[in-house]
Amino acid sequence: MATDFAVFLRRFLTAHLAGLRGYSPNTIASYRDAFKLLICYFRDERSIPPERLTLELIDAAAITGFLDWLHASRHNSASTSNQRLAAIASFFTWMQSQDPARMACCQDILAIPARKHDRPAVTHLTVQQTRQLLALPDRSTRRGRRDATLLATLYDTAARVQELADLTVRDIRLDHPAMAALTGKGRKTRHVPLDTNTAALLTAYLAERHLDSPGRDDHPVFFNQHRSTLSRGRIAWILRKYQTQATDPALANARLSPHILRHSPVICTEGRGVASDATFRAWRGDGAVGAAAQRAPGQAAGLHA
Numbered sequence: 114m115a116t117d118f119a120v121f122l123r124r125f126l127t128a129h130l131a132g133l134r135g136y137s138p139n140t141i142a143s144y145r146d147a148f149k150l151l152i153c154y155f156r157d158e159r160s161i162p163p164e165r166l167t168l169e170l171i172d173a174a175a176i177t178g179f180l181d182w183l184h185a186s187r188h189n190s191a192s193t194s195n196q197r198l199a200a201i202a203s204f205f206t207w208m209q210s211q212d213p214a215r216m217a218c219c220q221d222i223l224a225i226p227a228r229k230h231d232r233p234a235v236t237h238l239t240v241q242q243t244r245q246l247l248a249l250p251d252r253s254t255r256r257g258r259r260d261a262t263l264l265a266t267l268y269d270t271a272a273r274v275q276e277l278a279d280l281t282v283r284d285i286r287l288d289h290p291a292m293a294a295l296t297g298k299g300r301k302t303r304h305v306p307l308d309t310n311t312a313a314l315l316t317a318y319l320a321e322r323h324l325d326s327p328g329r330d331d332h333p334v335f336f337n338q339h340r341s342t343l344s345r346g347r348i349a350w351i352l353r354k355y356q357t358q359a360t361d362p363a364l365a366n367a368r369l370s371p372h373i374l375r376h377s378p379v380i381c382t383e384g385r386g387v388a389s390d391a392t393f394r395a396w397r398g399d400g401a402v403g404a405a406a407q408r409a410p411g412q413a414a415g416l417h418a
Contacts, residue, residue, distance in 0.1 A: 116167045121211060122148060125204050137300055139275065147200035150187075154179045168212075173221040176201060180228070191230030198227060237377040242364045243268060249355040255321070260351055262311075262318040263335050266293070267348070267374055269311040273297055274345045274371035283330035287316050345371075 126145060130136045136144075151171075155161040158178070161170060180198060183189040189197075205219040238246065247264055251257035267277050276295040284294040291312035296302045307315070315334075319325045324332055333342040349371055359365040 116164065118166050118168045118171065119163075121168070121208060122204070124211075125207055129207055135300065137298075140298070143196070144200040144203070147197040148204075150183070150197060151179055151201065154182050158182055168208075168215065168218075171222075172218055173225060176222050176225055180225075184228075191228035195227040195230075198225065237373060238364070238367065238369070242361065242367065243377060245359055245361055245364055246355060249358050258318060258321065259335065260355070262314045263343075263348070263351060264355070264374075265311045265314050266307075266334075267352075267371060268377065269308045270295060270305045271375050272305075273375060274348050277335065277371075278333075278342055278345055278348060280334045281330065282319065282324050282332050282334060285315060285319070285334060287312055287319075291315075 126141060126148075130141050130144060152163050152166060155166050155170070155175075156163060159170075159175075176198070180194050183194045183197060184191075202223055202225075205222045209216045209219045247261065247268065250261035250264065252261050263277070266272070266280075267274075270277075270293050272280075272293075272295050276297050279296060280293065284296075286292040286294075287307075291307035291309075292304045293307055294302055294304050319334075323329070324334070332340075335343045335348075337343055337347065352369065352371055352374065356365060356367070356369050
């Protein structure tokens with residue numbers, strides 16, 4: 114017979130998160146992973162197998178011990194353990210309405226503070242390094258033209274890598290003013306302006322791939338040889354491939370990932386002027402204003418030149 118914890122956890126992950134709240138599969142997977150680790154902690158550190166793990170055993174002391182275990186045994190950073198704590202806190206916030214008799218225990222868990230940690234400086238590419246990176250794909254080849262368009266779109270929109278992977282033809286508007294609709298965390302959609310050069314690359318790319326034909330609205334913009342959506346890992350691989358081709362040692366040896374490229378867009382491009390902090394946050398879809406937002410306006414023009 115299933116334990117009360119197993120029953121409530123299943124309802125939380127399925128009926129509540131997926132059904133009532135409509136969370137994305139990626140968000141649900143993150144919550145699921147937090148509880149997988151919690152179950153492993155009870156099994157390995159407290160000798161309580163999953164089939165015996167009940168809500169009675171999960172209190173504030175146990176959760177604090179779990180967070181200490183993440184830090185000491187799994188070498189998780191403070192931000193990672195805080196993410197696990199947030200998932201657990203969400204569960205016990207929901208549990209208060211499911212089992213009011215346990216409200217006091219739930220609130221003890223909700224009172225556990227997040228770990229404090231220093232926020233590292235945001236790493237980003239310089240304007241010159243970005244120019245070099247965007248110029249590396251061989252535009253005389255079909256694949257090179259795809260990669261040039263992909264990198265320019267990733268940079269220009271400051272998209273999360275999953276947002277770029279999920280981009281479909283209907284999300285691209287090439288008529289003036291050119292825009293890209295990005296659907297990110299919480300399935301929230303934001304509309305990001307496209308630079309003239311990026312719009313031109315997308316126009317030529319969509320035409321070459323016959324994606325500007327009727328009936329292609331739901332087709333992924335960037336896809337593999339099987340016409341399937343590119344994975345996040347594949348997009349990261351494409352970025353690293355061109356980084357290794359760089360002749361500039363500073364670029365070739367730079368710490369680079371799609372996330373870092375996301376932090377790199379300048380806030381002043383031809384025809385846009387200087388964006389306010391609020392506008393820059395809206396384009397990025399989060400509350401952080403990257404180091405690019407602090408750069409001088411004169412650093413910005415002609416990245417695709």
